[in-house]
Amino acid sequence: MINEITIIGGYDKHGEKEPVKNISISKGEIFGVVGPTGSGKSSLIGDIEQLAQKDTFSKRKILVNNEEPSYEDRTNPRKKMVAQLSQNMNFLADMSVGDFLNLHAKCRGASDKCVNSVIKLANTLTGEPIKKEHELTILSGGQSRALMVADVAIISDSPIVLIDEIENAGIRKHDALKVLSGHGKIVMVVTHDPVLALMTDKRIVMKSGGMQKVVSTTPHEKKISKQLNKIDELMLSLREKVRNGELVEDIELNLEI
Amino acid sequence: MRMVIVAGTPGSGKTAVLIHALKSLNVMNLKSSVVKIDCLYTDDDQKFAKIGVPTKIGLSMDMCPDHYAIYNIEDMIGWAEENESDFLIVETAGLCHRCAPYTMNCLGVCVIDATSGPNTPLKVGPFLSTADIAAITKGDMISQAEREIFRERVYEVNPNCKIIEANGLSGQGCMELAEEMTKSKEVSLDNEELRHSAPLAVCTLCVGETKVNKKYHRGILRRIDGFQDYEGE
Numbered sequence: 001m002i003n004e005i006t007i008i009g010g011y012d013k014h015g016e017k018e019p020v021k022n023i024s025i026s027k028g029e030i031f032g033v034v035g036p037t038g039s040g041k042s043s044l045i046g047d048i049e050q051l052a053q054k055d056t057f058s059k060r061k062i063l064v065n066n067e068e069p070s071y072e073d074r075t076n077p078r079k080k081m082v083a084q085l086s087q088n089m090n091f092l093a094d095m096s097v098g099d100f101l102n103l104h105a106k107c108r109g110a111s112d113k114c115v116n117s118v119i120k121l122a123n124t125l126t127g128e129p130i131k132k133e134h135e136l137t138i139l140s141g142g143q144s145r146a147l148m149v150a151d152v153a154i155i156s157d158s159p160i161v162l163i164d165e166i167e168n169a170g171i172r173k174h175d176a177l178k179v180l181s182g183h184g185k186i187v188m189v190v191t192h193d194p195v196l197a198l199m200t201d202k203r204i205v206m207k208s209g210g211m212q213k214v215v216s217t218t219p220h221e222k223k224i225s226k227q228l229n230k231i232d233e234l235m236l237s238l239r240e241k242v243r244n245g246e247l248v249e250d251i252e253l254n255l256e257i
Numbered sequence: 258m259r260m261v262i263v264a265g266t267p268g269s270g271k272t273a274v275l276i277h278a279l280k281s282l283n284v285m286n287l288k289s290s291v292v293k294i295d296c297l298y299t300d301d302d303q304k305f306a307k308i309g310v311p312t313k314i315g316l317s318m319d320m321c322p323d324h325y326a327i328y329n330i331e332d333m334i335g336w337a338e339e340n341e342s343d344f345l346i347v348e349t350a351g352l353c354h355r356c357a358p359y360t361m362n363c364l365g366v367c368v369i370d371a372t373s374g375p376n377t378p379l380k381v382g383p384f385l386s387t388a389d390i391a392a393i394t395k396g397d398m399i400s401q402a403e404r405e406i407f408r409e410r411v412y413e414v415n416p417n418c419k420i421i422e423a424n425g426l427s428g429q430g431c432m433e434l435a436e437e438m439t440k441s442k443e444v445s446l447d448n449e450e451l452r453h454s455a456p457l458a459v460c461t462l463c464v465g466e467t468k469v470n471k472k473y474h475r476g477i478l479r480r481i482d483g484f485q486d487y488e489g490e
Contacts, residue, residue, distance in 0.1 A: 046397060049401070050422070050429065052429075055428070055429055055430070055432055055433075056424075056427050056428075056429050057427045057428075075420065075422065080405075083401065084401045085400075085401075086397075086400055086401060088398070088399060088400045091399075091400065091403065092372055092374060092399055092403065093374055093375045093403050093406065094374055094376065095375070095376075100402075100406070103375070103406045103409065104402045104405060104406055106409065107405040107406055107408070107409045108405065148400055148402070151402050152401070152402075155402070156401065156402065
């Protein structure tokens with residue numbers, strides 16, 4: 001049972017100690033990771049995925065329930081406590097969707113019945129449907145991303161979920177986030193999107209490879225978050241119209257909550 | 258002295274991973290000597306020189322670089338002993354998957370690139386299946402699912418190896434590799450034996466025939482339909 005993970009700070013890109021020395025994330029919390037491109041967001045996520053023990057660039061150390069995880073816990077996919085949706089937009093494996101999911105289910109010790117549910121879920125997130133017999137490498141960016149989301153949600157079902165930029169793939173990001181951040185999990189989302197950033201409980205601010213500070217989402221921001229959601233819904237509906245070849249004649253935006 | 262033989266395809270990150278591991282050995286006050294085997298050219302010796310490790314280059318030219326490495330192991334061991342090294346590290350050229358230049362008492366390390374696709378472990382043969390350590394590199398460039406499948410495939414080919422997820426850029430996993438090196442067996446030249454025989458190579462091509470037409474070829478010839486013939490006297 002994982003109740004908490006702790007990140008013990010290391011060093012930034014210039015070899016300086018990072019300002020945030022220690023941060024714990026508890027079960028049920030959603031954390032954002034924000035900062036300019038190249039500020040080290042993905043590296044932070046990478047450190048947690050590997051449950052780093054001062055053996056990466058940053059020399060960070062990750063504790064689980066205040067203890068060092070064992071080598072076995074860090075490496076055996078059947079025991080793995082971390083599911084990660086990385087930034088990769090495409091698959092490199094030359095096999096069919098069905099074979100790939102079957103193999104991955106086997107690796108994670110999941111039932112092969114998962115395969116159909118993964119494809120079904122992926123198809124709720126993307127436009128053109130994915131089929132079992134499709135080759136992985138011919139999937140579009142959006143299809144690949146949707147399949148990765150569904151795979152992480154169903155096959156890699158783990159107590160810690162790391163999400164690296166869900167917004168730039170043309171998939172329904174809210175639905176994807178909902179699918180991934182199941183009940184009672186520890187969730188971290190790397191994002192440039194204020195809609196997602198304000199949905200989190202706290203956010204870690206990154207700069208030149210180091211954790212600069214941790215900002216808690218204020219009640220005021222929570223309110224703004226709801227308004228942003230309305231704008232986002234409007235953008236989504238407009239996007240669907242344009243995609244389907246319809247004309248945009250009017251927009252209705254009511255920010256009252 | 259202990260001997261570490263590192264095999265792996267070109268570009269998989271053998272040198273980068275080794276450099277991080279050897280730095281860790283330096284920190285433990287353990288001395289290593291490196292022999293880099295290649296065919297025509299290498300400048301890897303300069304990289305090893307930068308971290309203060311004595312390095313020798315062996316260029317096999319038109320001979321098979323793995324066979325060349327095997328013939329020269331005795332000299333390499335002698336040279337590393339002169340240097341009073343705790344470790345002799347042999348980095349192979351990594352051109353052929355059929356040969357595994359690992360000997361019984363060495364630590365056999367196979368460096369394999371995760372972006373080469375999940376079928377690669379099934380294709381490569383003894384240099385993976387007879388290794389003690391499979392160091393999987395470039396895992397940060399693929400999705401977690403692909404990484405896990407790749408790992409599973411490595412175990413299918415070599416269930417007894419230890420997998421280290423290594424990163425030649427950040428040095429991730431290389432400290433673990435260095436620790437495995439310290440746990441390996443002492444090399445003993447008189448009893449040293451290959452783990453896997455070198456592939457069959459006794460035909461006219463081996464001695465320099467360049468014509469393609471079948472009638473010019475003699476020796477042990479395997480045909481594409483699976484039949485094997487001996488042509489000759």
